[in-house]
Amino acid sequence: xxxxxxxxxxxxxxxxxxxxxxxxxxxxxxxxxxxxxxxxxxxxxxxxxxxxxxxxxxxxxxxxxxxxxxxxxxxxxxxxxxxxxxxxxxxxxxxxxxxxxxxxxxxxxxxxxxxxxxxxxxxxxxxxxxxxxxxxxxxxxxxxxxxxxxxxxxxxxxxxxxxxxxxxxxxxxxxxxxxxxxxxxxxxxxxxxxxxxxxxxxxxxxxxxxxxxxxxxxxxxxxxxxxxxxxxxxxxxxxxxxxxxxxxxxxxxxxxxxxxxxxxxxxxxxxxxxxxxxx
Amino acid sequence: xxxxxxxxxxxxxxxxxxxxxxxxxxxxxxxxxxxxxxxxxxxxxxxxxxxxxxxxxxxxxxxxxxxxxxxxxxxxxxxxxxxxxxxxxxxxxxxxxxxxxxxxxxxxxxxxxxxxxxxxxxxxxxxxxxxxxxxxxxxxxxxxxxxxxxxxxxxxxxxxxxxxxxxxxxxxxxxxxxxxxxxxxxxxxxxxxxxxxxxxxxxxxxxxxxxxxxxxxxxxxxxxxxxxxxxxxxxxxxxxxxxxxxxxxxxxxxxxxxxx
Ligand SMILES: Nc1ncnc2c1ncn2[C@@H]1O[C@H](COP(=O)(O)OP(=O)(O)OP(=O)(O)O)[C@@H](O)[C@H]1O
Ligand SMILES: [Mg+2]
Numbered sequence: 001x002x003x004x005x006x007x008x009x010x011x012x013x014x015x016x017x018x019x020x021x022x023x024x025x026x027x028x029x030x031x032x033x034x035x036x037x038x039x040x041x042x043x044x045x046x047x048x049x050x051x052x053x054x055x056x057x058x059x060x061x062x063x064x065x066x067x068x069x070x071x072x073x074x075x076x077x078x079x080x081x082x083x084x085x086x087x088x089x090x091x092x093x094x095x096x097x098x099x100x101x102x103x104x105x106x107x108x109x110x111x112x113x114x115x116x117x118x119x120x121x122x123x124x125x126x127x128x129x130x131x132x133x134x135x136x137x138x139x140x141x142x143x144x145x146x147x148x149x150x151x152x153x154x155x156x157x158x159x160x161x162x163x164x165x166x167x168x169x170x171x172x173x174x175x176x177x178x179x180x181x182x183x184x185x186x187x188x189x190x191x192x193x194x195x196x197x198x199x200x201x202x203x204x205x206x207x208x209x210x211x212x213x214x215x216x217x218x219x220x221x222x223x224x225x226x227x228x229x230x231x232x233x234x235x236x237x238x239x240x241x242x243x244x245x246x247x248x249x250x251x252x253x254x255x256x257x258x259x260x261x262x263x264x265x266x267x268x269x270x271x272x273x274x275x276x277x278x279x
Numbered sequence: 280x281x282x283x284x285x286x287x288x289x290x291x292x293x294x295x296x297x298x299x300x301x302x303x304x305x306x307x308x309x310x311x312x313x314x315x316x317x318x319x320x321x322x323x324x325x326x327x328x329x330x331x332x333x334x335x336x337x338x339x340x341x342x343x344x345x346x347x348x349x350x351x352x353x354x355x356x357x358x359x360x361x362x363x364x365x366x367x368x369x370x371x372x373x374x375x376x377x378x379x380x381x382x383x384x385x386x387x388x389x390x391x392x393x394x395x396x397x398x399x400x401x402x403x404x405x406x407x408x409x410x411x412x413x414x415x416x417x418x419x420x421x422x423x424x425x426x427x428x429x430x431x432x433x434x435x436x437x438x439x440x441x442x443x444x445x446x447x448x449x450x451x452x453x454x455x456x457x458x459x460x461x462x463x464x465x466x467x468x469x470x471x472x473x474x475x476x477x478x479x480x481x482x483x484x485x486x487x488x489x490x491x492x493x494x495x496x497x498x499x500x501x502x503x504x505x506x507x508x509x510x511x512x513x514x515x516x517x518x519x520x521x522x523x524x525x526x527x528x529x530x531x532x533x534x535x536x537x538x539x
Binding site: 180 | 334335336354355356358359360362364366368369370371372379380382383384411412413424427428431437
């Protein structure tokens with residue numbers, strides 16, 4: 001008897017709980033919800049295309065896209081395009097990170113450095129990376145280095161500002177307690193500022209890598225003979241709509257895999273972060 | 280007796296937005312080698328400011344700080360500090376937190392682990408050596424912070440309401456524990472609090488501060504023997520001291536309230 005009464009009450013309590021801000025949800029439910037969003041998009045796409053509501057030139061059906069994708073891999077060397085793009089994005093982003101992380105940390109922790117370069121970076125970062133393309137072609141030519149430079153410009157300035165913010169937000173309490181334990185300014189940089197900023201740095205790297213990918217198509221717009229961006233532009237020229245979608249989906253998949261990798265890295269590197277705050 | 284810590288004519292005026300805030304007025308006192316001195320004052324009277332100036336984290340507007348016969352104006356390992364807020368390094372295990380100061384000095388891993396384990400034992404957290412601060416309760420965190428300061432072997436230990444955020448029971452246990460640890464080394468301690476019982480129980484000598492702007496207004500010796508036990512809190516001497524200090528601090532607390 002009592003079980004019959006308590007069960008529905010508990011279940012509705014469980015449902016209501018889902019709508020409480022910041023409340024945790026079961027892992028299984030998270031997976032179901034996440035996949036059903038994909039399923040919904042796929043469903044809408046299928047209804048629109050198989051149902052004949054839109055012409056294939058605007059939106060080809062899933063089957064057409066899969067066939068095009070298969071052919072792109074087997075006949076048109078899509079692997080080469082992927083490799084070329086991955087190389088350009090990683091190189092541009094890696095250079096940005098290599099210079100941007102140390103600069104950002106210095107900017108966020110030393111007022112003199114911030115006063116010197118923050119206004120300049122704040123000025124440049126609003127300039128669209130694509131507008132630099134003509135200049136970059138003049139300066140570095142039209143080979144890979146031009147594409148890498150576009151991606152670098154697109155990510156570097158944002159990255160520096162974000163890293164500086166991460167370093168700025170390291171609690172002053174931590175610096176002060178290290179001073180009372182005998183730390184010198186150089187030691188504070190290595191032993192406090194860097195480890196305290198590391199989780200934020202990894203997060204920033206993850207986010208800016210995503211941005212680097214969004215600059216890819218722009219970078220491969222001009223004078224590219226390979227790459228996913230080039231393949232998409234080519235497909236547009238010959239009205240192969242399905243290939244455009246193949247290109248976009250592959251960029252999305254690559255991004256998702258990298259995102260997942262960084263999330264796992266975060267979890268593996270920072271066991272000291274409380275599970276609570278991260279969710 | 281030669282003074283281990285001397286504070287001479289220290290004052291502090293903060294340049295705030297609207298008008299300058301005087302946090303501390305002409306303050307002078309000293310603590311002898313091995314003495315446990317508490318400073319009792321109402322909230323906002325400048326206790327933290329005073330400790331921060333002694334630690335070298337804040338510059339005084341006037342006056343000077345002396346450790347032995349040496350003036351100090353920068354933070355250093357000679358003055359350890361336990362802060363009012365939790366300041367353990369979250370990315371280091373409890374053991375590495377305690378050994379942090381030793382690591383800065385370049386002592387080897389076995390050496391600093393040995394010392395850290397000794398203090399870990401003392402504060403009763405031996406089984407938490409590998410835990411991270413986020414896994415500890417507030418009371419445990421402050422115990423580790425005390426161990427971290429002591430392991431660095433400072434000449435003077437500054438404590439800024441280390442138990443301020445704890446409940447009454449935990450606070451009492453922590454007071455006894457701190458005294459036990461202190462009995463071993465007899466470091467010179469300057470301990471700030473707004474709790475009258477705590478001020479008496481811990482101290483050889485109590486200074487009472489006025490409401491903002493802070494100034495020392497009374498100095499009271501605590502003739503209780505050591506080692507202290509919690510039973511002493513019910514002795515007549517203790518009650519008498521408590522009454523005296525209550526009267527002094529009540530006046531100041533009222534002044535502080537009216538000043539707002
Ligand atoms: N950086 C600062 N800038 C301006 N005013 C400050 C600053 N630090 C402290 N004050 C002021 O100085 C006064 C004393 O502050 P302090 O933190 O020393 O008090 P306290 O006795 O430690 O108080 P509590 O018991 O609440 O910790 C306060 O009125 C505070 O507003
Ligand atoms: Mg304070």
